[in-house]
Amino acid sequence: METSDLRLDGNAIGGLLNELFGAELTAAPCVCGGCGAREEIARLDVYVHAPGVVVRCRHCEDVMIQIVRGPRRTWIDLTGTARLELG
Amino acid sequence: MARAAVLGRLAWLAAEVAGAKWETPRVRTLELNVPGWADHLAGQHLDVRLTAEDGYQAQRSYSIASAPGTTLALTVERLDDGEVSPYLVDEAREGDGFEVRGPIGGYFVWEPGDPTPVLPVGGGSGVVPLMAMARSRARVGGTAPMRLLYSSRSLEDVIYRDELEALPGDGFEVVQTLTREQPAGWSGYSRRIDPELLAEVAWPVADEPKVFVCGSTRFVDAAADGLVGLGYDPRWIRTERFGATG
Numbered sequence: 001m002e003t004s005d006l007r008l009d010g011n012a013i014g015g016l017l018n019e020l021f022g023a024e025l026t027a028a029p030c031v032c033g034g035c036g037a038r039e040e041i042a043r044l045d046v047y048v049h050a051p052g053v054v055v056r057c058r059h060c061e062d063v064m065i066q067i068v069r070g071p072r073r074t075w076i077d078l079t080g081t082a083r084l085e086l087g
Numbered sequence: 088m089a090r091a092a093v094l095g096r097l098a099w100l101a102a103e104v105a106g107a108k109w110e111t112p113r114v115r116t117l118e119l120n121v122p123g124w125a126d127h128l129a130g131q132h133l134d135v136r137l138t139a140e141d142g143y144q145a146q147r148s149y150s151i152a153s154a155p156g157t158t159l160a161l162t163v164e165r166l167d168d169g170e171v172s173p174y175l176v177d178e179a180r181e182g183d184g185f186e187v188r189g190p191i192g193g194y195f196v197w198e199p200g201d202p203t204p205v206l207p208v209g210g211g212s213g214v215v216p217l218m219a220m221a222r223s224r225a226r227v228g229g230t231a232p233m234r235l236l237y238s239s240r241s242l243e244d245v246i247y248r249d250e251l252e253a254l255p256g257d258g259f260e261v262v263q264t265l266t267r268e269q270p271a272g273w274s275g276y277s278r279r280i281d282p283e284l285l286a287e288v289a290w291p292v293a294d295e296p297k298v299f300v301c302g303s304t305r306f307v308d309a310a311a312d313g314l315v316g317l318g319y320d321p322r323w324i325r326t327e328r329f330g331a332t333g
Contacts, residue, residue: 022095
C-alpha cells in the first residue's frame, strides 16, 4: 500500500457525519479556515487511518476537521473550518 | 435532492440476503431485503455492519449497484485481508442477515431525468455506482447521452460483463480498457487511462458534460487530472475514491 491509497474523500464519511449531525453532509459546502476555498465535503481529502478521521482542504492541505471517537464520547475539532453551509 | 432524503439520522436496519450472483472470481453481487429501507439515488452507498458472536463489530461502506426502485443490490470485491468483504463475497448465503444503514451521499449522485451528457469513468469495482446510474437511465428511459469508460485488469475481471454487452443503445455507450491482459481479437483499449485515451473518449468540452469518476485514489486522480487537462471545468467532475480496506 502506498500513501496515496490512504487518501480518500468526503464521500467516505457520509455515514459517520449523518450519525453525528443527523443530516446528509457530503454535499454541504465547507470553507477552509486556512485558504478560504469553498468545497463540498465530498471534495475534501479524508484520511481514515489516523487515530480518528482527518479532513484536509484539497487546495492548501490544512486540517479542516478532526473527529475522534471514544467509547462514550466523540471529539469534533472544527478549528480549521471557517464555515459550514447546510441546505 | 429531496429535503426528506437530506434530513434525519439514519438508523441501522436488518438486511437479509435474498440472492447472490458471482460477477468475477473475486466479485459477487448480493440482493438484499431490508424492511424500512428508503429508496436511494443512483451513485449512493450504504454502510454494512457485521457483529460477531463475541460482540465485535466491523463496518465498511459499499456502493449500491441496483437502479432506484428495484431490489437493493450491492456488488462487493473481495479484499483478501479485509474484515468484511471476504464474508460478503464468500460466506453470505441466502437468508443470512447483517445490518445496513443508508442510503448515504448527496454529492456523488445522478438523476436520470438530467439531459446533460454524462461520462461515468470507473476503475475496477469503481464501476458499481456507475452501473446504478446506467441501470437507472435504462429503467426510466433517460435521454442523457451516457458514455461509460471502464478500466479493468483483464476480461476475467470485468464486472457486469454480459449486461455491459446488452445495455448499449439509445444513447448509452461502453468503452472498455484492459490494462494487464487482453484476449485475442480485443477491440477495446489496452492501457491505463491517460490523457490521449481521455481525449478520444470524453465528450467535447463544449458539451459541458457531467463526469463521475470512481475507483482507487490513483485511478481517480489520473482520470480527473486528465480531464481537467483537456479543458474540463473541475466543477463538472465528481469523484469518489475507494479505500484499501475491505
